[in-house]
Amino acid sequence: MSWTFYTIVCLSGSHIATRLMFVFCMKEDVANLIAPLMLRPITRWPFFAFLGGAMFCLLASSxxxxxxxxxxxxxYIMLRLDYAGIAALISTSFYPPVYYSFMCNPFFCNLYLGFITLLGVATILVSLLPVFQNPEFRTIRASLFLGMGLSGVAPILHKLILFWHQPEAHHTTGYEVLMGVFYGIGALIYATRIPERWMPGKFDIAGHSHQLFHVLVVAGAYTHYQAGLVYLKWRDLEGCRGN
Ligand SMILES: [Zn+2]
Incomplete structure (x- = not known):
């Protein structure tokens, strides 16, 4: 029940209920007073790294x-930067889930963070270096993007095993599955050049695969942002309890 509800009850409570309500009001007041003291916010850098990656992606794309x-x-140069931005966004997307899931388990935290960082750097380099721009590397480039998305599967499954009893683990996994679907469809559309391959020239202004790809990337990033907020609330309240 909210603080406002208690306040209303306190002000309008009958004589019979006054004492009981007073206790509730006291409890709520005390809880409001001590909650900020008990709350020890955890570090925000993984969340900010994700926001930085998302901002870099959108800036590069614009x-x-x-x-x-x-x-x-x-x-030619700008398109390379565009893909590098998307690679930066996808790799930094994994920082909040990996960090906040494994912050009390430094070995797995560093392992997963190191792996996604390496994969992200490799994808950015492949996106930027002219040698990888030949058509025969198109599948490799798409596979790297897809691989980055799939690399999130291991830490997410691991999180579910460790925190199966925790509602936040299920809540964030729901968002992560949705994000995977958005990124996956984005990579598929990019690799297959749908829909312009069916009707060349008809989607040059609107509906081109590259536009759909961007819309899906933004949808994936937004879903991930929502998951990040759940992680922050969970760890702010509970820290390493239950690990
Ligand atoms: Zn673009």
Missing amino acids: TCHLLSCHSERLT
């Missing part, structure tokens, strides 16, 4: 699509 009409050369 810059790319704003300037790419300048010349063929600039289009």
Whole structure:
């Protein structure tokens, strides 16, 4: 019950209930007073790393699509930056779930964080280096993006095993599955060039695979942001209890 509800009950309570309500009111007041003292917020850097990755992705994408009409050369450079931004977003997306799930277990925390960072750096390099831009590397580039998405499966399953009793673990996994679906469909659309392959020239202005890819990436990032908020609330309240 909310503080407001208690206040209303306190103000309008009958004589019979007055004492009981007074106790409830006291309890609520005391809880409100001591809660901030008991609450020890945990570090925010993994959450900020994710927000930084998301902002870099959106900035790179906006810059790319704003300037790419300048010349063929600039289009080439800007598109590389666009994919590098998406790689940065996907890899930093794993920082909050991995860190807040395994913050009390440094070995797995460092293992998963190190792996996703390496995969992220590899994908950014493959996106930026001209040698990987030939058509024969298209499948490899798409596979790296897909691999980054799939690399989240191990820490998420591990989290579910460790915290099966914890409602937050199920809640965040729901968001993570949804995020995986968005990123997965995005990678598939990017690799298969749907729908313009069916009707070339009809989707040059709207509905192009690259546009769908961006919409899905933003949807995935937003889902992940919601999961991040659940993790923060959980760890702020409970710290390492139950680990
Ligand atoms: Zn783009």
